[in-house]
């Protein structure tokens with residue numbers, strides 16, 4: 384291997400080690416070697432065999448390099464290019480995964496229109512297929528047809544696929560109506576620090592579900608003599624917990640009141656879908672949902688999930704950081720109200736079209752044209768709140784936007800333990816972000832972005848933010864192992880290229 388390769392491999396190893404939170408000594412110990420040997424490897428001063436690379440990858444739980452086409456996908460970004468034209472927002476990951484789980488309530492055929500072809504959906508489809516649900520892409524791969532079997536074979540479940548998504552937790556609500564005992568794997572998803580499932584258990588206990596967790600598996604038992612009775616008050620106004628409670632209430636023979644419910648976009652999509660299944664949901668868009676369930680659902684149903692506000696925010700951010708004029712079409716503006724108000728205060732020059740209805744007939748969309756603007760840092764901190772507050776998943780995009788603005792911006796992500804930390808990866812690209820504590824980042828702008836080569840942070844939104852900053856940086860950057868981006872965005876590189884970006888997809892060796 385040439386010295387250059389040794390240096391690059393060394394950098395990848397250092398990145399992977401730091402992402403794991405390990406010191407060189409920790410890695411040395413795991414490999415049965417010394418800290419100084421690890422130091423030499425990371426600086427590219429030590430010849431290293433493929434076998435050693437594989438061992439390091441295993442120790443760090445990260446594929447450093449891989450052989451063959453199916454290895455991790457990387458992006459090579461030629462930055463500093465202006466974007467132009469128009470780009471459409473796709474349907475949301477978070478509604479699609481909830482609707483896939485909801486299809487388990489129905490004995491009939493479910494068709495979901497324009498489902499985003501993303502890894503998170505693929506994982507859930509693998510799980511559904513493994514337990515006997517027939518799914519196929521129809522209409523040239525645009526739409527998804529789902530037909531459940533009379534009996535699910537949960538013992539055959541693809542545990543590996545299940546463990547890679549947090550959404551598997553939303554099997555609990557539908558399954559408790561189908562069987563008295565069952566097992567599902569622990570919920571996974573982005574590495575954002577501890578994410579409690581306790582609120583789910585607290586809500587579903589009211590439907591007679593008790594769960595014990597051992598060896599990576601939830602063992603669920605249902606006591607059918609237990610019914611919710613009085614209103615269920617959620618201890619957290621979380622999205623998936625609200626969805627799980629809705630899924631359980633949908634086939635409960637009676638009325639269930641859910642208080643402190645999330646009224647966020649994916650919950651609304653689920654409510655509209657449940658209505659098509661014959662379930663009545665009062666209070667959609669509010670924090671109290673009253674569900675009139677139906678014990679047996681056997682209908683052929685056809686639903687169009689709405690557009691993704693977080694993807695819309697990502698595309699708007701792409702325009703802002705590259706100083707471009709870009710039209711983002713099909714933006715679910717009602718779920719970006721605060722974000723747009725803040726951007727307006729910061730000085731973003733933009734136009735909105737008149738509103739029009741999404742294909743579900745309910746969600747309101749607009750086309751937004753963003754123009755190059757001289758942005759000022761916002762006076763107040765950026766912080767998320769459950770809807771109708773600023774969307775939790777949109778907070779990371781404000782780090783890139785704040786870095787483009789004049790002045791300092793405080794970003795307070797109180798929600799996740801790790802997500803704000805990953806934003807400091809922007810410093811590798813010339814950003815000036817100071818981590819004040821695990822939840823608060825101070826961003827100084829404006830930024831002269833510079834190209835760099837780095838690993839994707841293991842969290843979806845920070846990873847996209849890094850990609851967007853690479854698009855703004857003059858020169859060629861490399862972003863390695865972008866599975867986490869593909870988890871939530873369909874063909875992002877190709878679609879950004881269609882409006883003027885230059886991003887090449889490649890794999891190792």
Ligand SMILES: CC(=O)N[C@H]1[C@@H](OP(=O)(O)OP(=O)(O)OC[C@H]2O[C@@H](n3ccc(=O)[nH]c3=O)[C@H](O)[C@@H]2O)O[C@H](CO)[C@@H](O)[C@@H]1O
Pocket residue numbers: 476477478480549550577578579618619620621622623624649769775776798799
């Ligand atoms: C598949 C899906 O839809 N995923 C979304 C969903 O995940 P999900 O519903 O799984 O979110 P979590 O349950 O992990 O909640 C996110 C975090 O917020 C905290 N929390 C939440 C509500 C609350 O009232 N108080 C509180 O403290 C939780 O403890 C947790 O730390 O919602 C998250 C928060 O919007 C989004 O980032 C995810 O994209």
Ligand SMILES: C=C(OP(=O)(O)O)C(=O)O
Pocket residue numbers: 503549550571572573575776843844871
């Ligand atoms: C945190 C996210 O997703 P998930 O709940 O699927 O991990 C996200 O969409 O940013």
